[in-house]
Amino acid sequence: MSTQEQAVAVARRLLIDGQLVETGRTLASLDPATGEIYGYAPEAGVAEVDAAVAAARRAFDETDWATNAEFRAHCLDQLHTALRANLEELRALTIAEVGATKALTHANQLETPIEIVRYYADLLKSYDFTEDLGNIEVRGQQHHRWVEKEAAGVVAAIAAYNYPHQLAFAKLAPSLAAGCTVVLKGAPDTPLATLAIGEIIANHTDIPAGVVNVLASSDIEVGKRMTTHPEVDVVTFTGSTPVGRQIMAAASGTLKKVFLELGGKSAAIVLDDADFSLAAMFASFSIVTHAGQGCALTTRLLVPRKDHDRMAELVAGNFAHVKHGDPNDPATYMGPLISEQQREKVDGLVKRAVEAGATLVTGGEKLNPGFFYAPTLLANVDPDSEIAQEEVFGPVLALIPYDDDDDAVRIANNSIYGLSGAVFGADSERAKAIARRIRTGTFSINGGNYFSPDAPFGGYKQSGIGREMGRVGLEEFLQLKTLAEVLP
Structure with missing residues (x-):
């Protein structure tokens, strides 16, 4: 390793059992806006997973972390303060490694996720871990019953690359609030962003050794070990649906509690009134947010058949105003895709869509340097075609005509996914009636924003199992114990 590589690797180390450690192996991190190497992270192997899980197990079994809610609230308060204090360093890192625009770091890429920690610190101060069920009479005796909500145990948390801070804190904050201990692994494309969290925990909080362990790795065996380790009680994963299926199957060997935040192919329905x-603006600028690398983005735009060409013209006009380029430039709206591999995947899907009969209205081309892809509109899309069914994870919008409200609902629900969606209409009651017929976990009506730390987020069907954020996000990491005693 060169001197520069060593300096970067030392700055971002793994966190295992309270220690920031090296492994002797490095994982390169690219700046997707340039395609150049940005830095290096130590790469974990199976041995590091075993050490991290052992540390988490000891911290759960041998300390009072799981039972001392007041101390946990104190530590989450500290973590929130430390994250805010290191905000600009984290912002620069997120822009460079994730390819997020500077504007987006003021929202869902960084600052909003930090407030998830604040939310759970506050919730912990009022959350009742005991529920009284009252008394019942059994064979002439009074029996008092109650439910105690206990930490589920050791959590293996695996995050995706697209919103590394959001995904990390949506797992880390509620699991810590619940009293669990955690082994967190970031995505191999964005290892430094996740390791920075471990560094802040180690240097600026009283979180005990072993309670949080943070790893980075591109080794598939690392993920397999985390999801099958006999000492792991809970697995939480964000990523693609195919990988989610594999994780669910792997965890079944030890019947771990599993919850998954997976893919989406969300539809935005534009009603005739x-x-x-407004609808065109929402759809256009949503799909190019973070270059379309968001599982809940509305990637299908459903419009009345008679208005299809009008909507195509509006969206194409909006795309012409999307500024892409240096994510550090405050005027940049769209950054790059994460890698050349992802760009090739997106380009292949677009090309096959055109071959299958879709009309390429605008876009469909790679932009250099880095891994940029032009905002792309495909019109006259068959709702059963690959481009209408497969998650693209790029700035590609599929425009689909429909005949009436029932047809729009049918097309929107014609998906293995059920993560999100949207509807636009002048009649609020009609729009809400449409929203209630769409089988998704989140939904926007006339541009309504459902995304915040107190709102549960997750999907129906193959978009996942369970919910992140909100009170229910805490309860995903709890086990319920029902107790009863005979009264004198």
């Missing part, structure tokens, strides 16, 4: 300019 909608404000078409």
